[in-house]
Amino acid sequence: MTQSEGKKRLLDTRMVPAPSQGIIPERDLHSTPVLEARHLGIEFGGLKAVEDFNLIIGKTEIAGLIGPNGAGKTTVFNLLTKVYQPTMGTVLLNGKDTAGMNTVQANKLGIARTFQNIRLFDNMTVEDNVRIGLHNQIKYGMFTGIMRLPGYWKGERQQHEKALELLSIFDMQDLAGVRAGSLPYGAQRRLEIVRALATNPSLLLLDEPAAGMNPHETEELMHNIIKIRDQFKIAVMLIEHDMNLVMGICEGICVLNYGRIIAKGTADEIQANPTVIEAYLGKKKEG
Amino acid sequence: MKKLKKSTINNIISFGIVIIAFIICQSMIASGAMKRSLRGQLVPICVYIVMAISLNLVVGISGELSLGHAGFMSVGAFSGIIAAAWLNALFHIESELLRLILAMVVGGLFAGIAGVLIGVPVLRLRGDYLAIVTLAFGEIIRNVLNCMYFSLDGGRLYVSFNNPNIPGTMLVNGPAGATVEAKIATFPVGFALIIFTLIVAMNLINSRSGRAIMATRDNRIAAEAMGINVTKYKMMAFVTAAVLAGMAGALYGLNFSTVAASKFKFDTSILVLVFVVLGGIGNIWGSIIAATLLTVLPELLRTFADYRMLVYAVVLILVMLVTNNPMLRSLFSQMGRRRGRDAQTQVGGADE
Amino acid sequence: MVSFLRFLINGISLGSVYAIIALGYTMVYGIAKMLNFAHGDVIMVGAYIAFCAMTYMGLPPFVAVLCAMLVCTVLGVMIEGLAYRPLREATKLAVLITAIGVSYLLQNTALLIWTANPKVFPSVFNVGAIRLFDGNLVITSEIILTIVANVVIMVALTMFTSKTKMGKAMRAVSEDRGAAELMGINVNRTISVTFAIGSALAAIAGVLLCSSYPTLMPTTGSMPGIKAFTAAVFGGIGSIPGAMIGGLLLGIIEILGKAYISTELGDAIVFAVLIIVLLFKPAGLLGKPVHEKV
Numbered sequence: 010m011t012q013s014e015g016k017k018r019l020l021d022t023r024m025v026p027a028p029s030q031g032i033i034p035e036r037d038l039h040s041t042p043v044l045e046a047r048h049l050g051i052e053f054g055g056l057k058a059v060e061d062f063n064l065i066i067g068k069t070e071i072a073g074l075i076g077p078n079g080a081g082k083t084t085v086f087n088l089l090t091k092v093y094q095p096t097m098g099t100v101l102l103n104g105k106d107t108a109g110m111n112t113v114q115a116n117k118l119g120i121a122r123t124f125q126n127i128r129l130f131d132n133m134t135v136e137d138n139v140r141i142g143l144h145n146q147i148k149y150g151m152f153t154g155i156m157r158l159p160g161y162w163k164g165e166r167q168q169h170e171k172a173l174e175l176l177s178i179f180d181m182q183d184l185a186g187v188r189a190g191s192l193p194y195g196a197q198r199r200l201e202i203v204r205a206l207a208t209n210p211s212l213l214l215l216d217e218p219a220a221g222m223n224p225h226e227t228e229e230l231m232h233n234i235i236k237i238r239d240q241f242k243i244a245v246m247l248i249e250h251d252m253n254l255v256m257g258i259c260e261g262i263c264v265l266n267y268g269r270i271i272a273k274g275t276a277d278e279i280q281a282n283p284t285v286i287e288a289y290l291g292k293k294k295e296g
Numbered sequence: 297m298k299k300l301k302k303s304t305i306n307n308i309i310s311f312g313i314v315i316i317a318f319i320i321c322q323s324m325i326a327s328g329a330m331k332r333s334l335r336g337q338l339v340p341i342c343v344y345i346v347m348a349i350s351l352n353l354v355v356g357i358s359g360e361l362s363l364g365h366a367g368f369m370s371v372g373a374f375s376g377i378i379a380a381a382w383l384n385a386l387f388h389i390e391s392e393l394l395r396l397i398l399a400m401v402v403g404g405l406f407a408g409i410a411g412v413l414i415g416v417p418v419l420r421l422r423g424d425y426l427a428i429v430t431l432a433f434g435e436i437i438r439n440v441l442n443c444m445y446f447s448l449d450g451g452r453l454y455v456s457f458n459n460p461n462i463p464g465t466m467l468v469n470g471p472a473g474a475t476v477e478a479k480i481a482t483f484p485v486g487f488a489l490i491i492f493t494l495i496v497a498m499n500l501i502n503s504r505s506g507r508a509i510m511a512t513r514d515n516r517i518a519a520e521a522m523g524i525n526v527t528k529y530k531m532m533a534f535v536t537a538a539v540l541a542g543m544a545g546a547l548y549g550l551n552f553s554t555v556a557a558s559k560f561k562f563d564t565s566i567l568v569l570v571f572v573v574l575g576g577i578g579n580i581w582g583s584i585i586a587a588t589l590l591t592v593l594p595e596l597l598r599t600f601a602d603y604r605m606l607v608y609a610v611v612l613i614l615v616m617l618v619t620n621n622p623m624l625r626s627l628f629s630q631m632g633r634r635r636g637r638d639a640q641t642q643v644g645g646a647d648e
Numbered sequence: 649m650v651s652f653l654r655f656l657i658n659g660i661s662l663g664s665v666y667a668i669i670a671l672g673y674t675m676v677y678g679i680a681k682m683l684n685f686a687h688g689d690v691i692m693v694g695a696y697i698a699f700c701a702m703t704y705m706g707l708p709p710f711v712a713v714l715c716a717m718l719v720c721t722v723l724g725v726m727i728e729g730l731a732y733r734p735l736r737e738a739t740k741l742a743v744l745i746t747a748i749g750v751s752y753l754l755q756n757t758a759l760l761i762w763t764a765n766p767k768v769f770p771s772v773f774n775v776g777a778i779r780l781f782d783g784n785l786v787i788t789s790e791i792i793l794t795i796v797a798n799v800v801i802m803v804a805l806t807m808f809t810s811k812t813k814m815g816k817a818m819r820a821v822s823e824d825r826g827a828a829e830l831m832g833i834n835v836n837r838t839i840s841v842t843f844a845i846g847s848a849l850a851a852i853a854g855v856l857l858c859s860s861y862p863t864l865m866p867t868t869g870s871m872p873g874i875k876a877f878t879a880a881v882f883g884g885i886g887s888i889p890g891a892m893i894g895g896l897l898l899g900i901i902e903i904l905g906k907a908y909i910s911t912e913l914g915d916a917i918v919f920a921v922l923i924i925v926l927l928f929k930p931a932g933l934l935g936k937p938v939h940e941k942v
Contacts, residue, residue, distance in 0.1 A: 090521060116523035128518035130511050141511045144504065145523045151532060154503030155496055164504060208523055323853055361741065416926050424683065424740075424928055428881045431874070432919035439916035458910065470913075562874065566748055573745045602760060609752035616746040620738035 019070065019231060019236075024119060024262040025249065027065045034260050037067030041104045043119075043212045043244040049088055049098035058084045059268045062098070064210065066261070069236055072246040073259030075279075077288065081268040082248045083125055085103050086214050090122050091115040095260060113192075117145060121210035123201040125217050125248070126175055131190030137199055138189050139172040142207025147171060175203050179242075194221045206237065213237070215247040219254050227251055231258050257278070264288075307498060310581055314494070318487045325483075333595060340509050341591045342486025343369075343548040348571035348583035349400055350540035353497060355569070356578030358533035359507070359513030361427040365568050366485070368538040369485025369545035370441055370560035371410045372403030376546025377474045377555065378446055378453070379403070384477065386451045392480040397481075400489070400546040407542020410437070411535040419530045434565055441557035442471045474549065481551035483531030487548060491582075493540050497580055500536065576617060607618045655907045656900065661791040661860060663899020664798035669689040669851040669876030670803065670883070670891035672846030676888035682740065685747040686727060687850060689754035692866060694720045694851030694857045695769065696762055702770055716851040724847025725840050729876060733836065737935075746940015758866035766865045769858035794856045801849065802892050809888065811903075814841055822886065837936075875902075878922050884935025890900045911925045 024032040028079065033042060049062040057082045066072050074082050089100060091112045100107045102118050110118070121142075130138050134146050149164035158251045176182045177268045179199040189200060198218055202294055205213055218234070219227045238245055248253050255262065256276045264272040264279060272279055279285055321338065323450035324330040347369060354362045380395050389395050414433045421429055445456045456462050460470060468474045491563025498508045512526045513520040520526055548556045571590060573583030597604035618624050669691060676684045684822075694716040701712035731750050735743050778787040809815035817838045820828040829835050857872060858864050875898060883894025898918055905917035926931065 091522075092517070098628075112517075112520040112523050113523050116521060122521055124521075128515045128521075130514040130518065132514060133507070133510065135568065137507055141505075141507055141519070141524065142522050149504060151500070151505040155499045157499060161503065168504070206523065219304055239393055249427070355741070417923060420897075421926060421930055424885070425881065425930060425932075427683075428878065429923055429926055432878065432922050435874075436916045436919050439913055439919075443910070443912045458912065478918070549936075570745060573741055577739075577741065605752060606756040606760065609749050609756055612749035613753065614747065615745055616738075616742050617731070617734050620742040621734040621903075622737060624734070 011062055012294055018276065019235060020097060020260055024261060027067075028273050029065065030063055031065040033065055033067035034070050036134035036294055039089045040068040042066055042101075043103055044089070044246070045068075045101040046089070047099050047101075049085075049095050051084065051088055053091055054155045057268055059088060059265075060097075062088075062265075062270060063268070064263055065275075066246060068211075069238060069242055070244050071234065072244070073255045073262040073267060074246060074248045075250075075252075075262060076253055080265040083216060084268075085265070087120060087214055089115075089214065090120055095121050096274050097262050098168050113172075116208055116210075119209075119211035120214065121205035121212070122210045122214035123198070123205055123216055123218060125220070127194075127197050129197055129200060129204070130190045131188070132187055134145065134185065134190050135176065135187050135192070136169070136172050136185040138200060138204050139175055139207050140168045142175075142204040143168050144208075146207065146209050165275045170183060172207070175207055178206070178237065179203060180186055188252060197222075198222065199233075202233075202237075206241065211243050215245065215249075217248055217250065217252045219249055224253075227254055230254070234258055240289075261273075272280055297353055305501055308639075309492070311491070314490065314584070318484075322484070325582070333598075334592070337591060337595055338483040339481050339486045339551040341549065341588055342483065342490055343544045343551075344568065344571065344587040344591050345490050345584050346547075347541055348543035348575065348587040349453070349490075349493050349497050349580055350537040350544070350579065351568050352572045352575075352583045353500070353533050353537045353540075353581060355572050357501060357513065358530050359511050360530060360534070361424075361563050362430040362534075362537075363427050363435070363562070364414075364430035365541055365570065366411060366564035367414075367434035367437035368407040368541035368559040369548065369564070370437060370557055372400075372407040372542025372545025373469060373549030373555055373560070374441060374444070374474055374545075374557075375406035375542070376400060376403030377476055378550045380550060381467055381477045382449055382451075382453050385448055386410065392478065393482075393485070395505045396480045396482070396485055396547070396550060399550060400485075400543045403546025404543040407545065408539040408541075410534055411538025412531075415531045415534045415538075419527055419534060431562065431565070434560075434562060438557045438560055441468075445470055446474075458504070471556065471558075473558075476550055479551060481547050481552060486547055487501040488544060493544075494580070496536065496540065501580075503527065505532060523537065552556075570612065574612075635638050650781045651907075654785050655792060657785075657787055658675075659900030660794070660896060660899075660902035661794045662903055663879075663896035664794045665853050665857045665860070665895075665925050666872065666876045666879045666899050667798055667892045667895025668801055668849050668856070669872060670880040670895045671801065671888065672853075673877050673880040674883070674885055674887060674891040675818075675842050675846050677880065679727075679818055680732065680839050682732065682743045683747065683877070684732075684846075685744065685873070685877075686754060687846065688869035688876070689751050689758075689856040690720050690727075690850040690869070691873060692726060692758060692852030692864075692869030693754060694847075695721060695864050695868060696758060696767075697851070698738050698855045699767055699769055699808050699858070699864055709717035713852065713855050716855060717848040720847040721844045721850035724843040724850070728840055728843040732838075739815045755870075762866065764866065766863045769864050771859060771862065790856075790859045794860065797852060797856060798892075801852070802888075805845075805888055808845075814838070818842060824934035871915075874920060878918065879889065881932055882922050882925055884929075884932030887932070887934045889931060890934035 021034040025038060027033045027042065029045065043211050044064065044066040046062055050060045051058050062085060066130045067224045075084060088095050091107065091110050102115065102120055105118060107115055107118065130141060133255045147164055149160040153160040173185060175184045176185060181196065181199060181203065184196070189197065192200060202215065202218065219230055222230060234245055235258060259276060262274065262276060262279045263270055264285050271288055272282045272285045348366065351362065351365045354360055359450060376399040380399040383389055383398055384395060418426055418429050418433065445457045445460050445462055446468040447454045447462045447464040447466045454462040454464060466475065508524045508529045509532065511524055512529050516526055571587040572583055575586030594604055594608060597607060600607060669687065672687050673684065676682065697719045698712045699737050700715040701707045701715045702709060707715065729748055733745060735746060777789060809819055817833045820831065820833055821835055821838045821913060825835055835903045876895065879894035879898040880891045883890030900919050901913050902918050906914035909917060
């Protein structure tokens with residue numbers, strides 16, 4: 010964090026206490042929260058990587074998850090998406106308990122993500138990457154595909170149109186035929202977001218979406234995240250080290266250190282919190 | 297849309313080449329220009345092409361190393377041979393073509409069932425462990441077939457395990473293998489099977505399911521995060537390959553008068569894998585060319601008799617070194633640039 | 649009961665041979681991360697060399713074994729240097745196919761030199777036997793020798809990898825080749841030494857195998873090779889004690905399976921047990937499961 014003043018705040022939301030715990034945007038008060046984590050935790054061979062993680066995210070909230078390196082932020086994402094099975098606590102997705110589910114089932118229930126170290130299908134085209142995201146949205150069977158039945162042509166056309174439509178959010182429709190691995194870094198991050206969006210999620214998890222982007226690209230990304238939220242009426246939760254982005258668009262922010270939440274609140278509250286400044290901002294200066 | 301059209305045109309050209317090759321072979325047979333030894337190789341070539349394409353679905357498209365593909369071929373061969381004889385005894389099917397096709401369907405079906413049974417445990421494993429378990433299953437199938445006895449008495453089929461004393465004429469006689477009633481396999485049917493396999497493979501790859509299979513290969517974790525059921529799609533590729541191998545096996549079995557399970561050892565699985573790797577992993581057309589050349593080559597080397605397998609081994613090692621060593625590769629691509637870009641694309645295929 | 653003991657001892661003896669071969673597989677896999685399918689054929693070469701040294705040159709058995717070890721060591725290092733080293737950065741499959749090529753090469757060279765006619769391996773180590781239970785249980789000197797050799801090799805290898813500088817280098821390379829290189833370990837030399845040790849062991853295994861099963865052919869090494877590889881995977885590939893346990897268990901299962909279930913299905917039983925073990929322990933008995941970081 011270079012300076013705390015003069016930062017552009019793009020959203021000005023009134024946050025109110027949620028019925029069960031935490032705070033959510035006032036507008037989401039009367040809908041089921043998209044995510045509710047209660048006492049979530051995981052141990053790796055006795056080491057508690059995440060402990061007593063409680064969080065509530067409103068239906069259309071943009072939430073931030075920040076913390077120093079190694080605080081366990083990505084582990085939280087892996088817990089929410091069921092890459093890891095939590096050893097403690099519960100996760101409710103749109104009010105449904107996700108206990109015992111795997112990654113595929115969690116995705117079908119409405120949680121999609123991007124990865125910190127980009128995981129695109131490098132050898133496929135940009136369009137095919139998005140089509141993979143559309144896998145459970147526009148369907149036809151294997152037999153239909155092999156026999157080239159009418160369902161195949163209809164499905165392929167729909168996938169093609171939908172893929173281009175989604176790519177146009179980031180103005181990438183002209184890159185549809187390009188090999189994904191050959192895209193520049195920033196474009197790869199954007200493609201990952203499009204691919205995740207294609208799975209029709211109600212909660213989109215972005216793991217360091219602005220990493221490797223220049224200030225101009227980051228600025229654009231901020232507007233696009235808001236645009237995605239408004240257009241698709243979904244919630245977004247992001248891990249990010251770029252404080253301009255976090256403070257600019259996140260309505261509720263959660264700070265993690267050593268696997269535990271040390272602070273929760275709005276951007277103003279977080280910036281004024283002495284524990285956060287000590288644990289997080291102090292560290293930041295060293296690096 | 298432009299991309300789709302381009303691939304469609306490529307496919308039409310490639311199918312055209314295969315069809316022309318078939319017509320040339322047929323006219324050479326008709327005019328007697330083809331040597332007898334080569335003519336005897338035509339059906340095996342078709343079989344190995346289908347084996348190579350189907351294994352490429354597993355190794356290249358779904359990205360799992362299988363070392364037991366010959367096992368599915370043997371299941372197809374034995375069930376096809378038995379089906380051909382039994383169907384004939386039951387329904388007196390006059391048409392050899394119909395009998396052959398039915399035998400191939402039965403062979404594919406049984407190999408597919410074997411594929412499901414084996415795929416369930418195998419596909420839970422990863423990497424080298426998966427490879428060794430496919431090898432193990434291939435050996436188990438061969439071992440079990442060595443103990444199977446089938447006989448036909450009128451329209452009744454007798455089956456026994458480890459006990460040759462069953463009534464009627466023996467169809468499958470344990471380690472001595474299966475006796476084929478009539479050699480009904482023909483080159484045109486083999487060719488039709490190639491076309492069928494190509495259509496299945498190509499259409500599968502360029503479809504929703506095919507993309508899902510390749511996604512699980514390229515990045516399993518990302519594919520799961522996109523809601524793709526990895527096991528289901530790995531299974532789809534595995535079983536499709538097993539069915540095709542079974543059909544090829546039935547064709548192969550009905551091309552000889554006797555077939556023993558020892559024909560489908562580990563070496564046969566490896567032979568097919570060599571076709572796939574030399575043709576370029578994931579490259580369907582490469583598989584066809586490699587399978588054809590490497591089946592004909594030992595035949596052409598017959599004059600060298602004792603040395604031919606030695607030459608084969610040396611060529612295999614050298615090709616692998618040349619296509620995979622970075623230094624040798626850049627050297628060759630420099631030479632290749634002068635002569636066109638053919639070599640380069642071949643190397644690129646093997647690299648994926 | 650006595651017959652069970654007899655089968656058990658035979659199983660341990662066969663298992664000891666598998667274990668010695670499996671050690672070669674597992675060490676090479678651990679360090680070079682490759683499936684060396686030619687390893688089984690190195691066994692065959694070792695057996696032929698020992699055979700020739702004894703029958704044609706009349707050398708005493710132990711000198712013949714030393715000759716076989718020497719030839720196989722040179723052969724192993726040559727194979728590694730000429731065929732595998734250029735492919736260090738290549739895909740696994742490319743290395744696998746090359747190894748298969750080397751296997752064909754060795755088998756067919758042997759075919760040219762020694763022809764396909766099986767040679768009968770002399771029973772040189774048969775210097776007597778222990779008879780128990782009124783002669784119902786005979787333990788031949790070959791069996792004792794095989795088991796003793798196995799134990800000695802096991803102890804020596806464990807000492808080597810934990811105490812010596814080269815052994816530690818091997819462990820470092822198998823953990824992380826890149827990091828080992830940065831620490832100044834000569835990776836190529838370490839891999840060469842691994843192949844040398846593995847091949848020398850293969851020669852010993854070849855002689856022991858052929859003194860118990862005296863038919864020697866160019867394909868003699870294939871099946872024991874595949875089974876020893878299975879044993880290595882069974883015990884957890886990359887693990888030295890794993891190879892030992894895997895080899896012994898496999899040998900015992902094979903002999904007992906053949907004796908009590910079905911002679912024809914002996915191999916199938918071995919492979920079925922492997923599959924069942926892998927389903928419950930996907931990295932083998934002593935293998936460490938690998939997790940991909942997300």
